[in-house]
Amino acid sequence: MDLKEILISVKQGHLDIDTALSKLKTLPFEDIGYAKVDHHRSIRNGYPEVIYGEGKTDEQIAGIIEKMMEKGSNILATRIKKETYDYLKNIYPSIQYEELARIIKIENKKIEKVGKGKILVLTGGTCDIPVAEEAYHTAEFLGNDVEKIYDVGVAGIHRLFNNMDKIMSARVIIAVAGMEGALPSVVGGLVDVPVIAVPTSVGYGANFKGLSSLLTMLNSCASGISVVNIDNGFGAGYLASMINKL
Amino acid sequence: MDLKEILISVKQGHLDIDTALSKLKTLPFEDIGYAKVDHHRSIRNGYPEVIYGEGKTDEQIAGIIEKMMEKGSNILATRIKKETYDYLKNIYPSIQYEELARIIKIENKKIEKVGKGKILVLTGGTCDIPVAEEAYHTAEFLGNDVEKIYDVGVAGIHRLFNNMDKIMSARVIIAVAGMEGALPSVVGGLVDVPVIAVPTSVGYGANFKGLSSLLTMLNSCASGISVVNIDNGFGAGYLASMINKL
Amino acid sequence: MDLKEILISVKQGHLDIDTALSKLKTLPFEDIGYAKVDHHRSIRNGYPEVIYGEGKTDEQIAGIIEKMMEKGSNILATRIKKETYDYLKNIYPSIQYEELARIIKIENKKIEKVGKGKILVLTGGTCDIPVAEEAYHTAEFLGNDVEKIYDVGVAGIHRLFNNMDKIMSARVIIAVAGMEGALPSVVGGLVDVPVIAVPTSVGYGANFKGLSSLLTMLNSCASGISVVNIDNGFGAGYLASMINKL
Amino acid sequence: MDLKEILISVKQGHLDIDTALSKLKTLPFEDIGYAKVDHHRSIRNGYPEVIYGEGKTDEQIAGIIEKMMEKGSNILATRIKKETYDYLKNIYPSIQYEELARIIKIENKKIEKVGKGKILVLTGGTCDIPVAEEAYHTAEFLGNDVEKIYDVGVAGIHRLFNNMDKIMSARVIIAVAGMEGALPSVVGGLVDVPVIAVPTSVGYGANFKGLSSLLTMLNSCASGISVVNIDNGFGAGYLASMINKL
Amino acid sequence: MDLKEILISVKQGHLDIDTALSKLKTLPFEDIGYAKVDHHRSIRNGYPEVIYGEGKTDEQIAGIIEKMMEKGSNILATRIKKETYDYLKNIYPSIQYEELARIIKIENKKIEKVGKGKILVLTGGTCDIPVAEEAYHTAEFLGNDVEKIYDVGVAGIHRLFNNMDKIMSARVIIAVAGMEGALPSVVGGLVDVPVIAVPTSVGYGANFKGLSSLLTMLNSCASGISVVNIDNGFGAGYLASMINKL
Amino acid sequence: MDLKEILISVKQGHLDIDTALSKLKTLPFEDIGYAKVDHHRSIRNGYPEVIYGEGKTDEQIAGIIEKMMEKGSNILATRIKKETYDYLKNIYPSIQYEELARIIKIENKKIEKVGKGKILVLTGGTCDIPVAEEAYHTAEFLGNDVEKIYDVGVAGIHRLFNNMDKIMSARVIIAVAGMEGALPSVVGGLVDVPVIAVPTSVGYGANFKGLSSLLTMLNSCASGISVVNIDNGFGAGYLASMINKL
Amino acid sequence: MDLKEILISVKQGHLDIDTALSKLKTLPFEDIGYAKVDHHRSIRNGYPEVIYGEGKTDEQIAGIIEKMMEKGSNILATRIKKETYDYLKNIYPSIQYEELARIIKIENKKIEKVGKGKILVLTGGTCDIPVAEEAYHTAEFLGNDVEKIYDVGVAGIHRLFNNMDKIMSARVIIAVAGMEGALPSVVGGLVDVPVIAVPTSVGYGANFKGLSSLLTMLNSCASGISVVNIDNGFGAGYLASMINKL
């Protein structure tokens, strides 16, 4: 019995006021009608469902996928090991695996281009590539044109300048960097579009598992930069996509 | 002698190739022609110039403003004490002061509305208001419709839900919070637009000058959230404006 | 128009279904009827209203008190400086000040004893007393019998044992300690009732503003201990009261 | 020769005063008679004995259980690996294993219901479940009605509101959360009963093995919340039980 | 009625067994007779009473001294400001002040030499002297021959070697150092006696208020070194004295 | 040619002044004659040689032992794995292994009792035993009477008091504790002898690999306590022995 | 078409001014002519190419080497496992492996001595040797005379003084140390040449993976010391070489 039915029953006298009041109080929140509250993003048309694979067994992931398949929506799973992919491949032959990104994709319907411009993914070094790939494939799967330029860290800044045209033509930039994490600052000083900074846990010694690059990025002098969690390529790709839809 | 003049001189034979080459190499970078590089954002039309007031003397700030006034652009200065405002007011009577935000504004020309939607600034508590005000006035001065709802922290979550309509109609949201810093997570789970999280140094004990709320925000489970530096209201307002222009 | 009125109007035909639906959706959340949601604790009978004084001006606090006075409820304000009290005293002569606890109390109606047993507040040293007093007066104002034993730290453990009877007869214990913060562990090993541990920022050197005692308390081997924020006497007093009502 | 015998011997003249004095001084502390000191909680009737399994060999645990079996009391062991359970099963066939909770239970006598109300265990995400299960089974084994609602984190807050009735009817709430750890704050703002917050080490990047959620919880704006150590489900279950007996 | 009186009363039949048992259980712990428990160190003959002055008002300190004066014992107070000394001087003219050490001394009876050898206090730099002086005067007042050599840090190691004879003849060494804190390691490698390392909060930048020197000292490769809290000159002097009595 | 020979040669005219000067300058430091400098502790009679086994291969350790055997001194090696012992046993059948302590001992001559009193090793819990055993066997091998009482942590303080006589009769106490690390504070408040506090990395959650207990111990209110590095049982045993010789 | 060609074409009239301007703007940065920008260090004559091996697969490293071999330059790769060397040895038989340093070298042309003096590598302990070896072989391969003295830590300072002549004759010193990390301070106080301090992650307990030695070195009182990242032997060797060329 949903909100409208309750009102109708009250109107028709099938339901007395006190029972109606009591029902309203225990009615699941989602039935009250705040559109965004009762309809979780991932169950809308066109948008993929997302599974965070870390710490889930192969069977659990397969189970979740099974339920999602019923709705016919596209599916994206992050932090998936190769072995898990091999396991799932037998069950869902249409599954695709991006090994570097550790991402699984099932395209049950054609991905609709919702991004209005180009998202550009940059990395400081080659070791940052797995995190960048997670961002890349997330953004792409969410319906964006994504371009990538890797290994353009600030310690060899001509590499960055060689790609100035691509940088200048992006609508959103994701800058992934470990070690000193200075890439977003330099890029942020060059462009007029939002830069999403992703610190990575790449590095050794006083890097302290990404703390160094995280702090660098938070303290950037350049305006227009914001930061996501260490190694959170998915978060950056998702946010970039959200901005690119605007 | 700028880039074009060099080329013309070469063409006309007034300049030999080697001298031209040498000139090109020593030519200030800004004359070479990468649009974004040689034209710093702040000197473009319509955009205000920004001064970071912390650690500058009254005289230094007055000096910088003087130079900026010559260009006729709008001027925004952050982290300005009341005494500094009083000092500057005597020199530039058109100056405006937002006391809570500690922001100075000089509007030499009418602010052009460049933002396409509404930016919403939320705070968890009343103590977060100064940082939120910095974000608010920054975004407004950069040409946006900005709305604010303060003191809607998660420990009294009905206050947040009372404002659901405003939250749902924003194009970009700035969520400012100290203490446990959970506001952006809850908001991020409700909306489909970018949420810029601003941790504040409000709190005591194990807050450790904002570290607690910073970590909370970086670790948010909600997608579409990114974080700026502790107490960095300006950065949030600037980024929100940049996104809202897209 | 509240929830019941809407239902009645629907029943009586004064309100059509769609308008009712729309009203329900925009009705302030507190009107929907989740008892705890729409009725904030502090506006209930008997319970004092609480103001967190830190970072508020004298005028702001006076303003908040003014509104609260209208409801006739009791008022508790924490983190109040002596000067603020002097200022408020002129406006509200019935105001009382606990100087050590930095707490202001206004008793508009007699405090009802809601606590079923005795709450005991212990401190490790004399420097922890201000935090303990905040806990003491909070719990007392919330309707509890509260007893206090100060300076019974573990480095002179006979002092603690001299008070064994009082310790054994408490229903809830608040153990406040800085420095090494070991008091809750020893007490927790002796009693069978909940121990609320409050680390204080008392100490020097490697105390790091209470971090040392906070970590000690979190790592306690004794069962039945939980921890509130550093110097958070109010939080401990409030929680102790909540438990003592059960 | 215990305390009473000494006194009797003195009275009967079999023991002179000085010898009696000397005996009293060297008498084991537990014989002096402070009820709570010489009788450790776990040896009382009805209460289970608890073993902390981490870092103990299978043989050691079996040895401890053997001694406990002699007393006929119920036995609870935490942090037990599956292999250890398999080993112990052969020796004590009546042993039960809660795999998610990693808890072993031996019920030598019927568990007596000592809790007066319901304890509710909540988690923010699915990854927090093992810690929550440790709390659940601990509280249940200690004689409480326990209910659990998992995966109701604040980033999808309608899930929490769908369970409002259960939340409102609990006498003590255990809120388990990793990542941003905001669940206890939201819950604490809704209810009037004690909330025990358990940070988990779930998360990545700037979670720093639970530090992020620990700090969030300590800094909660909601009153009535206290915190136990990271991943300390047992501690939360034990404390909840202690409160629920009051 | 103390322990002996109870026994006598029992023997004489003035007290029945059960009443005696009950009295024993509630008797203050200090009367039971564990020498070290019921007689706190500071109330023994010859030993000075110690007051930790930090955070106490002038009046409080005067009050504590007053009580101590009655017992006629020597009095030592640490962390005493010059103004406090001036205040106390008027009340107790026999008071002495060591300004650098911020220590007050009252010698009600002649200090007895209890130390068997020489205690040597070393500092790395001149800025460490106040902490060293606190150690020096504490050890001296506790009845030891104390010698001091200041500014012999490892960055000019010949200064240390110039004092080799004194270093070799000490029975206990206190090594006080800020900045890199390496002095105890070098000294510990030269001598065969206990070295008490005192980190100081002297330094700037990455010293982090003494953390740097604290960690250095804890990690010393030399054997025979132990560490007290940052800036804890008193603790080092006290421990050195305790060892020197052996 | 040592220092004396140079002087004799000069005296006899076999060596001219300048050559002698030059020789003196390049003479290995150990020949100059500062007793402590040129004679490293470990090569003296009666004292065992010590090897820190961590990070050394079996072959390296065997090689070091071989050299030491030639001098006929006793040998102690710490942090030795069982496999290493098995390997060494074949080469040096007289080798002994203390498995819990992970210590190897070779007794080439009878250990001389140099300690004047008893050293007592305490632990808070059973998990601290390996570190305590390292301290125990180190002190014993260095010629001391050592006694041990394990699992007497402050959360069940009667266990500690049951051993008061042993505690009171020790000349030096080593208190080993993980978790909250409060044992040294309580013990230090009871005795008049030096207490060496050893934090262990035992614990979980906010213990942060021993940081919690380290800070607790550094911040102890009790006098006469000093701290060695986390898990450094050897250092504690060595220092205790050094003090006990005095 | 490079910069010169553009100018020539303009001069000859084959290219109009606007097209030339446009070409200049998109011309890769390296063609503009800032010597240092467009010519990366590693592609110059005589200098080896450097590969950072960590996190690269055997195939990736082989691929990079293949490209480098074509240029005929010398090749240095750091952080290379033994297995990787075995793999590469089959492909490039001229490859050399320094096992302790985990460095691979290919000498396609004779190394030219570019260093003007001697570089000296010191370590505090034997565990620091792998890091020191990385520095040693890096500096040697870059064309320097390098000498090494290991295990001369400050806890046995005579070992250091025994090598005073070598220390005094170095032009640049690399001091590698873990644990307390005091070696650079002592050495820096003795010499008049630059000292490059390398903290290592050697140690246990409160060493915190090198943080302790890092902070020690940063806080050194001696002048002329600077610090590289924890365990960064390569960085130290490279910088020493750069200085030694001056």
Add this chain to the structure above:
Amino acid sequence: MDLKEILISVKQGHLDIDTALSKLKTLPFEDIGYAKVDHHRSIRNGYPEVIYGEGKTDEQIAGIIEKMMEKGSNILATRIKKETYDYLKNIYPSIQYEELARIIKIENKKIEKVGKGKILVLTGGTCDIPVAEEAYHTAEFLGNDVEKIYDVGVAGIHRLFNNMDKIMSARVIIAVAGMEGALPSVVGGLVDVPVIAVPTSVGYGANFKGLSSLLTMLNSCASGISVVNIDNGFGAGYLASMINKL
């Protein structure tokens, strides 16, 4: 009686061997003859004496200067407040004050140019200037040509490139930066000379008093960079000078 005199006395028979041996052992270390040990840097001709002014009283500084004046050497004092300079000016009229650098200089003899090339001091922002000035004046006073370019941080990288010629012509570079601290990385990637990185405590929020820029610099990907302590301009200037003399 110095080393040579002892030898002569022995030769002449005025001193017997044993007395000579004893004298040698107690002879101040500096007389033994290790050139660098017995002659501290600062007492050599030409080199200025350096005073670290922090934490010294005006009188102490005046006293130290008085002694130094007697030797006629040049004097440099750092961390000197304006008031101290005013005080000293009256005593030593030849004293010079660099206000921004907070440095005092007394030039008793002409500064000799010992630097072989140019030292360049860069800053990221204007707030870093005081630290940079300390480096600048230190290096200049030590006999170097020093040039400075301020406010060329990476967030506006064209400013850096506009000064490429100066950057390319330096022999040693000091790069001073707060906030994200990325300047040394970018510069280090452009040049072939040593870069000394100086983190400053400039910034707010997650800068944590320079920790952010310190970590950034330690983690730099560029080779040839080393780091000094936060705000340690003097250390950078001194080291740069030491390198520039080579």
